[in-house]
Amino acid sequence: MVACGAGEEREEAPAEGSTVGVTDDSVTIGAHFPLTGVAAPGYSEIPSGHQAYYDFVNANGGVHGRQIEFIVRDDAYNPTNTSQVTNELVLSDEIFAMVAGLGTATHSAVVDFLNGEEVPDLFVSSGSLQWGDAPADRPYTFGWQTDYESEGKIIGQWVAENMPDAKVGLFLQDDDFGRDGEKGARQFIEDQIVEVQRYQSGNTDVAPQIAALQAAGADVILGFNVPSYTALSQLTALRLNYKPTWFYSNVGSDPALVGSLLARFSEGAVTDGSRLLDGVLTTEYIPGVDAPDNPWMKLWQRVWDEHGGEGELTNYRVYGMSQAYTFVQALQAAGQDLTREGIVAAIEEHGGGFEGPALAPFRFSADSHMGISGMQVVRLQGGVGEELTPVLVTDIGDAPIEEDDSAAEDAPPDSGIPDQPAG
């Protein structure tokens, strides 16, 4: 019986596409995340957001009658492990698609394998450009969050317009993240940059870097760094009595996480750690826990209360739920007859019109697999982001930056489950 069924499937496969991981009542997806190791703080919470939202959707009947089964494997943020766990997910667990695999270096190790195996590689949890700028080479891979180059452009333009006399220093992680951000920022503030310093992830002594920025007289520092280095740069600046204006990229600015690291060093003056980041500039592309009255946040809170695990709702869990929402939209758009080729085609065709929590629209099309197209600049005050600009939308390269609040007005449906028509 089994052999017979498989034989039939194989005969149909060339016309219908691959249905690995799909049954009449379930679809199995997987992801690699750092559940242990130095990158685990924060990031390990993202899959719990995914799981909570899938549980919520499954409890309401799933998508086209299918329950979503989400398998998470731990790669400890080590690319060698990522290759191994991705092999397991694809070859042994037989997942339909990889959804939200996290990290630039880690995911780079498996992106060609996934495309070679023709496994949809959806909504990578990283802002690197490589997930979306060459869909001809990587037809199965899609980005999700605003890429670092577009973020650099938006930050650079804001500084050029609002602080035209500032001397700008760059504090960069020495990898794609820092390089992409620098490339975007340089389009607007090339002549304002007085010093560029890079840090090695893992080397926690950043005093030589901060001292060089101070010596160059930089009074605005753009930081493309991860949260622990936001804390380290603040501590070092405290030691040197250096008080520039700090502008951290979205990745490095989570006030709850950074605040908890800095709280101990406030010397008793301040009890709320997140206040130590008062006045810091950063960017946002989805609503977060600092806006509890936002309709999306009300939905995420409801989902977390009903289906969440232990702990509070955090920005990392919100990030996971927001990605999960996009994946459910993609499943709906792919229709009743789900195939790997079908979901890729559906995202290319309809993804640009997905309405979700993102402040700016997706750029998905046959020519681009880049994700969210913009963000807004905010100033942190008491752990809350105060909007300084409308949503600014752009693309990589020399695409212009334009105001576009259209996607920011999107509200979730009452059911909390998207209603994307099958394409």
Add this chain to the structure above:
Amino acid sequence: MQQLITTVLTGLTLGAVYAAFALALVLIWRATRIVNFAQAPMAMITTYIALVLIDAGMSYWVGFAAALVSGLVLGALVERFVIRHLTGKSEINAVILTLGLFIVIHALAALIFGARYRSFPAPFGLRGFQVGDTTIALTGFGVFTILSVVGVMVLLVLLFRGTDVGLRMRASAFNQEMARLLGVRVGRMLTLGWALAAVVGSLSGLLIAGGGLVHPSYMDGVVVYGFVAAVLGGLDSPPGAVAGGVILGLSLSLVSGYVGSELVPLASLVILMAVLLVRPGGLFAQVRERRV
């Protein structure tokens, strides 16, 4: 100019931490002729013990003392129940065993204390001292770091040169058979050597953690640089270890600030090669070919 002063002072403080760790390696080397790579995670564990106590509301100094005492106990236990089984076997076996311990302790710490970054308090201010209008990059805690390392070095020199126990420890390390014949309780001396080394290691863990962030692998860089510092100084000499640590800390800080932070690990190895080419026994080598 201020950048140079800042970079040098930062390097000096960092060098003191490397020196403390190098001292621990030298101590074990002098007492047992083994390089203990598990020193880093042992120090990490004791630092976490201090952090747990401080988080429970006790004063910094209670945590500080508890970390040193638990270092003493941990060092003795590791020697007595793990390393002792390799007595009489090749020394490389013990070195490999310490590498294994490195991994085991790491994994245990991640299980017990969690893998996330946590901040560790400092007993003194974290703002640099004011000189006139400028702030120099030396903090109260930096001064404490440098003074405690110098103090430990002096104590170790006194122990090995000036006391009976120190002489017996050296004798046990050089030739167990001969030492036993002369009435030295070799086993106890080895345990004592490991225990003291672990105390010094714990101190270096506390010094590098103070006013910064800790996670289970925060000492991993220190084990590399501490080892280089110890070898620079000849692996046998406490003042050599301190000099090696300071030289390394200063050079690496200057490289990081003026050349590029990506070259720091490379620079440490270049320095190591250069010193070993010129003086194969290390900068402060006093004995040559005294191995049995």
